[in-house]
Every structure is written in structure tokens, then in C-alpha cells.
Amino acid sequence: MDRDSAEPTVDAYPGPNAQKWVEFHGTNAAPSEYSHEFVWDITREADGPFVTDVDGNVLLDFTCHIGAAPLGYNNEKLTDKLREFDLVEPMKIAGQDMYFGAGPTPEESAVPGSSHLMDKLTDLSRQYDMDTVFLSNSGAEAMENAMKITHDYRAPAKYGVAFEGSFHGRTFGTLSITKSKEVYTRHYPQVSGIETVPFCADRGCEADSCDCGFFAGETSQLRRMLAPEGGRINPDEIAFLTLEPIQGVGGYRFPSDAFMQEVAAVTDEYDIPLVVDEIQAGIGRTGEIWASDHYPIEPDVIASAKALRVGATISRSDIFPSEKNRVGSTFGGGDLLGSMMGTFTLEAIEEHGLLENATRRGEQAKELLRDDAPDYVDDVRGKGLMLAVEFDTAERRNAVVKAALERGLLTLGCGKKTIRLLPPLDSSTREIELGIGLFCEAIDAVGPSAKAA
Numbered sequence: 001m002d003r004d005s006a007e008p009t010v011d012a013y014p015g016p017n018a019q020k021w022v023e024f025h026g027t028n029a030a031p032s033e034y035s036h037e038f039v040w041d042i043t044r045e046a047d048g049p050f051v052t053d054v055d056g057n058v059l060l061d062f063t064c065h066i067g068a069a070p071l072g073y074n075n076e077k078l079t080d081k082l083r084e085f086d087l088v089e090p091m092k093i094a095g096q097d098m099y100f101g102a103g104p105t106p107e108e109s110a111v112p113g114s115s116h117l118m119d120k121l122t123d124l125s126r127q128y129d130m131d132t133v134f135l136s137n138s139g140a141e142a143m144e145n146a147m148k149i150t151h152d153y154r155a156p157a158k159y160g161v162a163f164e165g166s167f168h169g170r171t172f173g174t175l176s177i178t179k180s181k182e183v184y185t186r187h188y189p190q191v192s193g194i195e196t197v198p199f200c201a202d203r204g205c206e207a208d209s210c211d212c213g214f215f216a217g218e219t220s221q222l223r224r225m226l227a228p229e230g231g232r233i234n235p236d237e238i239a240f241l242t243l244e245p246i247q248g249v250g251g252y253r254f255p256s257d258a259f260m261q262e263v264a265a266v267t268d269e270y271d272i273p274l275v276v277d278e279i280q281a282g283i284g285r286t287g288e289i290w291a292s293d294h295y296p297i298e299p300d301v302i303a304s305a306k307a308l309r310v311g312a313t314i315s316r317s318d319i320f321p322s323e324k325n326r327v328g329s330t331f332g333g334g335d336l337l338g339s340m341m342g343t344f345t346l347e348a349i350e351e352h353g354l355l356e357n358a359t360r361r362g363e364q365a366k367e368l369l370r371d372d373a374p375d376y377v378d379d380v381r382g383k384g385l386m387l388a389v390e391f392d393t394a395e396r397r398n399a400v401v402k403a404a405l406e407r408g409l410l411t412l413g414c415g416k417k418t419i420r421l422l423p424p425l426d427s428s429t430r431e432i433e434l435g436i437g438l439f440c441e442a443i444d445a446v447g448p449s450a451k452a453a
Contacts, residue, residue: 001045001052004430008050008060008408008438014038015055035063035412036405046073049424049431061410062435064422067280067386070307070345072424077348078341085111087337095135095334112343114333117310120346124289125314128299132320134313135333139279139305140169143242145313145327146301147173147191150240150273152321157239160191161222161272163199165250165415166243168277177242180250195233197221199247200259203381207258220262226270235270240301245291248280251415252388254381260295273300273319280386283307284349284425287359287384294383309341354425358384361427368436376448378417387421388414389439396446403442409435 014022014037021039038059044052049061049072064070071077093100095114102111109116118133134145151157162168162177169175170184176191178184198213198221207215214221222241225231243263247253267274276299281291283304292299301315310333321327333339349355362384369380369389379390391397394417401419404411414420423435 001047001050001058003047003050004428006047006050006058007434008058010057010059010406010408012055013057013406015053015057017054021054036401036410038405038410048072048075049427049435057408059405059408059410060431060435060438062421062423062439063410063412064424066306066412067285067422068306068309070283070285070425071348072426075348075424075426077352077426078344081344081347082340085340087111091336092331093334093336094330096329096332098334100334100336111336112340113336114310114339117308117339117343117346118312118333120343121304121312121314124346125302127293128302130302130314130316132315132317134320134327135339136311136313136329137331137335138169138311139277139303140171140174140311141329141332142279142303142305142311142313143168143177143275143277144171144173146242146275146303146315147177147240148327149313149315149320150275150301152326153273153319154236154239157237159193159195159233159238161195161197161238161241163243163247164196165199165201165247165253166277167247167249168242168244168279180247195225197225199243199250199253200255201247201251201253203254203256205256205258207262210256210258214259215262220266222262222266226266228270235272238270238272240273240275241267242275242277244277244279244281245295245297246281246286246383246386248420249414251390251418252381252386252420253415254383255295257296260297264295264297267300268298274298275301275303277303279303279305283345284355284358285384285386285422287355287362289349289355291383291386307345309338309345310335349425352426355384357427358425361385361423361429361432362387364429364432365421365423365436368433369440374443374448377443382421385421385423385425385427387423388418389421390415390418393417399446400439400442403445404439407438407442409438409442411439 018039039054041054103109164179166179168177175185176194200212200214223229227234276292305311376392397417
């Protein structure tokens, strides 16, 4: 497949082979969050955003596996480096119980491992004085450990603060700070002491014009709940305040600077550790390594995963417990291939100028989306290649996802009536034009009278 000339081609979707795979998978698999009946054939041609399914359909993937494959499929920026290594078993090592290397010294290592990845992550987080990393297997684990280390650091603190619309994972701990769809949390027990405040998703609001509920009168709901401000919670008893700098599952909601300035002011004034969930928005997706870099906040802990290929809790050494076994994970940091892919992804972003490319291609996409947008497109927003199109109804959103798929474009819904677009970070001008063109065709095909599928 030649990425420079590939075109989406869809004969029938879902095709007969895809239907067989979906039926076979569902025979034993628990129900989960499969967005559409796309069955990627890992044995067939794929390159960058282009991928072939089990029926031979070629699709343009503007989901990047919800950001977990930031450079798409079989990208030479990664595969060329992987070919240099003669990898042998074991590829998965008890990385929190045993040290491992691939040569006499770190400098002479034949393979970049978890130690190299952690060195790279601290280097990319120096602006926040971060010097320590704990690697795990997933974003939920990264957030769990962020909650644990801040509770230890602030002991005997008993509160945590989260925001409406948030999504932080599916473990019991992270579900307690997840405040988006009820389906994620219904009937599951919650960690006690979690307080919830509104998230200001009006990215242009000011304190005196905000109607989202975060700002109220002369102050904010966040500040109002604190005892020194007349509230009921002693800020010394708050272990952490956590937020996604850009809410993902909640609908690609971009906050205002006024909101972020207030979060920064309160956490700084009362010395409340700020835990930032960069699992979807981080690693270059927004045109900066961390989405936090766009805003006037100073994270104390960053949780990363997805595009990084492993889970990572990044902070300062004084916040992490000094006692052994306060945090741990059998395979955390021991997935050799994951650590390699994470390191190579970070190197590719730097070597090929992909932060700048994400910014340029994101601006191109927003301009194309906004040109002649129909009235039932309520909003087009984004930073870098973290893009969203919000519609007037959920039914129209769902119909556009389906119509785009029929034209060979993979997209994903989020929030109540929004579609998220996550092209690869190295997308070309042609690929953005092609993908957004298909997306706009889908919008036009649905028209003003969409009905739920």
C-alpha cells in the first residue's frame, strides 16, 4: 500500500467476513465498547491512516485507536527502528521486581527499555520539575497510582476533587472520580470523600459571564467549598484535585483560560496537588507534548498512557513514597515492546517535527470543517489533531458516524452529540483533505432530517 496514493474503498460494510468475526468474537467475549463492526485484518496492507479490513475494504482511520496508535498503522517512523532489533523472549518481564538491560551499560543498550522511557518522560516534563516515573500497564493504573501517591503525600487527607463530565478509567478507584456517563458507575461502590465541581466547557468564557456553574457570584464553586472561603472542607484534608485538561469521553470539552487560571490559583494557594489526566490528550495530540502546556496550570502529577503504549505516573520525587512496596505492579515497566514503542513514538515526534505538524494539520482541518458548515453543526473545535464536531442532536451525530463509515472513514462519538476526529500526528495535507472531505460528504448525506439508526 502506498500511503501517498491510497484511497478508501468500501464495497459492503460490514462485509460477510466481518460479520463472521464479530459473531465469533461475541461467542465468548463479555459485552464491551465496540463502536462499529470494523474488523482490522492485521495480515493485510496498512499504512499510516489507511487500513484494510477482513473483507478487503480500505478505510481511512481518523480514530487512531482512540489515540492509542498516534502514528496509525505500520508507520515507517516506528517500523524502521523496530527492524533494527533481533528481539527474543521474554518480551514481558516482571519489571517491578527485577531490573533488566540489553547490554553492559545503559548507553550501550541494544534495546531501549523502561529505564530509557522514564528518562525521556522526565526530560519532557522538566517544565513542571518532574523527575520520577512509575510505569504500569494502563491509563487506569496510572491514575490509580496518582491517587495513591497523593493520598500518601498528604496523609491523613481524606478528600479528592473531580470535575463533572470527567472520565479517568474503569477500576473502582478511577470510577470514583469518573463523572460522565452513568453506565460506567451504576451500582459500583465508590471511594469515599470525592467531591465534584462543574467543568467550564465554554472555552471563551470569563468569570463574570460564565453560565456553566463553575463561577458563581464573586467566586468559583471550587473555592466556595473550602473552609477558609466559608465552605465545609479543610483544604489541608484534600489529597488531590484531578482533571483532564481537555475532557475526552465527556465530549472533547475545551476549558476556558479563566477556568484554568482559577484551578491554578486555588491549587497553588492551598498547596493542593493537581493531578492531570493526559491519557487521551497527551503525547503530542494537541500540538504540545502535554495538553497542560496550553494552559496556565502547573501539574504536580501527570498520568499518561494510550499513545505512550504503557501506563505512566509522572511526578516529583518528594510526592512519591520513599518506602518500597507503597506502589508496585508485576509487569509494570516490564513490557519490553511497549517501552520500546513508547520511546520510539516520543523520538519520532521530536525527530519529524510532529508537534508542529499536528498544529498545522489541525488548523487545516478546522478551516475545512467550518467552511459552509450547516446550521445543525453547533460547533467545531480542537487543539492540534484533537478535533471535535458537535451536532444539534445525538441522532444526527450517530447518523453521521454511520454515513462516514459507509464512505470509508472511521470516526468515534463522544459526549452526548459530538464526533471526535484523531488523525495520525504525521497526517499529510492530502490525508486531511481526503478525510475531512469524506466527513463533510457524510454530513451532507445525512441532511437536516436525520433519524436514529
